[in-house]
Amino acid sequence: MKRQDFHRKLTERWPETGLDEDCENGLVVPVEAIHDIMQLLRDDPETECDYLDFITAVDHPPEHMHVVYSLYSLGKQHRIQLKVIVDRDAPTAPTVSHLWTNAEWNERETYDLYGVVFPGLKDPRRLLMPEDWEGHPMRKDYLHANLASKPD
Amino acid sequence: MGLIDKIPAYLEKTPGGGILMTPLNWAVNEVKASSLWYMLFGLACCAIEMMATGASRYDFDRLGMIFRATPRQTDLMIVAGTLTLKMAPRVKLLYEQMPEPKYVIAMGGCTVYGGPFYHDGYSVLKGVDKIVPVDIHIAGCPPRPEALMHGCIELQNMIRQEKLGQKRDRPGLRHMAAGTTRPSGLIVPDSMRIVQNA
Numbered sequence: 001m002k003r004q005d006f007h008r009k010l011t012e013r014w015p016e017t018g019l020d021e022d023c024e025n026g027l028v029v030p031v032e033a034i035h036d037i038m039q040l041l042r043d044d045p046e047t048e049c050d051y052l053d054f055i056t057a058v059d060h061p062p063e064h065m066h067v068v069y070s071l072y073s074l075g076k077q078h079r080i081q082l083k084v085i086v087d088r089d090a091p092t093a094p095t096v097s098h099l100w101t102n103a104e105w106n107e108r109e110t111y112d113l114y115g116v117v118f119p120g121l122k123d124p125r126r127l128l129m130p131e132d133w134e135g136h137p138m139r140k141d142y143l144h145a146n147l148a149s150k151p152d
Numbered sequence: 153m154g155l156i157d158k159i160p161a162y163l164e165k166t167p168g169g170g171i172l173m174t175p176l177n178w179a180v181n182e183v184k185a186s187s188l189w190y191m192l193f194g195l196a197c198c199a200i201e202m203m204a205t206g207a208s209r210y211d212f213d214r215l216g217m218i219f220r221a222t223p224r225q226t227d228l229m230i231v232a233g234t235l236t237l238k239m240a241p242r243v244k245l246l247y248e249q250m251p252e253p254k255y256v257i258a259m260g261g262c263t264v265y266g267g268p269f270y271h272d273g274y275s276v277l278k279g280v281d282k283i284v285p286v287d288i289h290i291a292g293c294p295p296r297p298e299a300l301m302h303g304c305i306e307l308q309n310m311i312r313q314e315k316l317g318q319k320r321d322r323p324g325l326r327h328m329a330a331g332t333t334r335p336s337g338l339i340v341p342d343s344m345r346i347v348q349n350a
Contacts (some may be wrong), residue, residue: 054250058172058253128238129238129275130237130238137274137275142274144274146237146273146274146278147272147273147274148266148270148271148278149271150271
């Protein structure tokens, strides 16, 4: 399936689904429907996206943060990327860790580096940084005492 | 008798054997310097060069250096690679578990001062000498096996200058930079030189 086929399939139930202009294989989907969309893409025999590549986020200050999901179908060999746009001050997206087990660590990493909270995640600790770390390093406005100033 | 000729010793031959007299200081230092067992752990790409140095082409064994997989049996810690802040307490714990006398080599730019992560590495410790005392700093990213062997030979020379009962943590003996100079045994043949066309 191509992106247009995914788009056509999703707009039947979620008409606000749009094409992602930044990514040639991406769709922008509403954040409140992400759980149902993921369930459909995984279980529908036409899409059959049984493999979750990764979850990550992209920081777009000052207002938005994008959470990106990449899905792949091992049987049908097609790939689709879904993007949800969340509020940067309180980024929240529902967890999908009960659909794919590896989403658990991906979501922990995304929380660790970007501060996106995934309600429903069983173990929402940090993954990479030390547990007592403050802040989320991949945000564009991140500052830390360990960062040295660059020479002009 | 090849070895006997080289050591500062007096040999008196007696029927059925002999009496060898040599400074105890020399004997202890020679024993310490000749079997530097290093701890088997690597943190980043420098560990690849350390593995290459330990393998057959460069052959650490000829310096009497073999790796041990436990800190209890090691004399030398080669910190090979980027040391993150999360890893730093573990490395310090490993150093504290080593028995005296113990030595540390900081291998590569990351362990010397932070390396390429000096400006932007929020999670990188800027120099391993902030947590453990370092005997030898080796420059490079990563250093070639020749540079690592040069550093080890420099460390052996430092050990041979030690005095009995001397407190080893005194300043001056440590924090000596070595390996920043070219290893004296490294000769670039003319066929490998880069000739710049005018």
